Amino acid sequence: MTLEFVEYPDREMLALSLAGKIASQLSQHLRGNETASLCVPGGTTPAPVFDTLSGTEQLDWSRVTVFLNDERWVDGEHPRSNSRLLRRHLLTGNAAAAAYVDLYTGAARPEDAAAALAEAVAPHLPITVLLLGVGNDMHTASLFPGTAETGLALAPDAPLVMAVNSVADEPRITLTAPALQRAINTHLMITGPDKRAALERAQTLDARDAPIRAFLGDITVHWAE
Numbered sequence: 001m002t003l004e005f006v007e008y009p010d011r012e013m014l015a016l017s018l019a020g021k022i023a024s025q026l027s028q029h030l031r032g033n034e035t036a037s038l039c040v041p042g043g044t045t046p047a048p049v050f051d052t053l054s055g056t057e058q059l060d061w062s063r064v065t066v067f068l069n070d071e072r073w074v075d076g077e078h079p080r081s082n083s084r085l086l087r088r089h090l091l092t093g094n095a096a097a098a099a100y101v102d103l104y105t106g107a108a109r110p111e112d113a114a115a116a117l118a119e120a121v122a123p124h125l126p127i128t129v130l131l132l133g134v135g136n137d138m139h140t141a142s143l144f145p146g147t148a149e150t151g152l153a154l155a156p157d158a159p160l161v162m163a164v165n166s167v168a169d170e171p172r173i174t175l176t177a178p179a180l181q182r183a184i185n186t187h188l189m190i191t192g193p194d195k196r197a198a199l200e201r202a203q204t205l206d207a208r209d210a211p212i213r214a215f216l217g218d219i220t221v222h223w224a225e
């Protein structure tokens with residue numbers, strides 16, 4: 001178990017380097033396998049990585065399946081939709097050839113869609129490249145600190161996909177620990193001093209209170225001010 005911490009001089013360098021690393025890990029996997037999967041966060045931090053990655057020509061995107069770590073239960077055109085972010089920044093250019101498993105199905109409630117989404121995601125596991133984000137509260141995906149839902153989602157026998165209703169704003173859907181922890185390559189992207197401090201704090205806490213902790217095994221953390 002190795003946590004590698006890479007510090008970049010600025011966010012642009014971080015985005016370029018991380019996009020290159022993700023593309024090369026996907027390409028390397030495709031040399032020995034028919035298909036590869038890429039699972040990414042939404043939120044505000046990763047767009048520059050997506051912009052660079054989507055332009056990667058040396059990758060056979062038609063053999064890559066993309067899906068999110070988690071999604072807010074809103075229509076795909078809603079400003080808070082993570083799919084909207086992906087369509088604008090990642091599933092475009094060369095990467096438009098990738099397959100996409102949309103975690104928002106349009107069902108009335110995320111719990112109505114969780115079982116079908118678990119079936120849709122299962123063939124793409126283990127995830128070839130997992131990119132995670134983290135909040136200042138140490139949440140990752142939609143696993144929020146101290147909730148009963150997070151306790152269930154971190155269990156080794158959790159379903160692969162679960163609804164999350166214990167957060168403000170809208171309900172969400174999230175991949176769980178059994179889906180995320182088995183990834184072949186895992187990266188965490190963070191920017192700014194607050195997230196760095198949150199990550200340091202998480203290492204002293206239990207995963208239920210600091211969900212990112214559950215993924216700090218073999219991982220590369222990419223940080224820029």
Ligand SMILES: O=C(O)[C@H](O)[C@@H](O)[C@H](O)[C@H](O)COP(=O)(O)O
Nearest residue numbers: 041042043044045133134140141
């Ligand atoms: O939909 C989401 O909110 C994400 O998937 C979530 O896990 C995100 O990575 C963190 O909240 C960090 O978000 P920011 O990048 O906006 O700080």
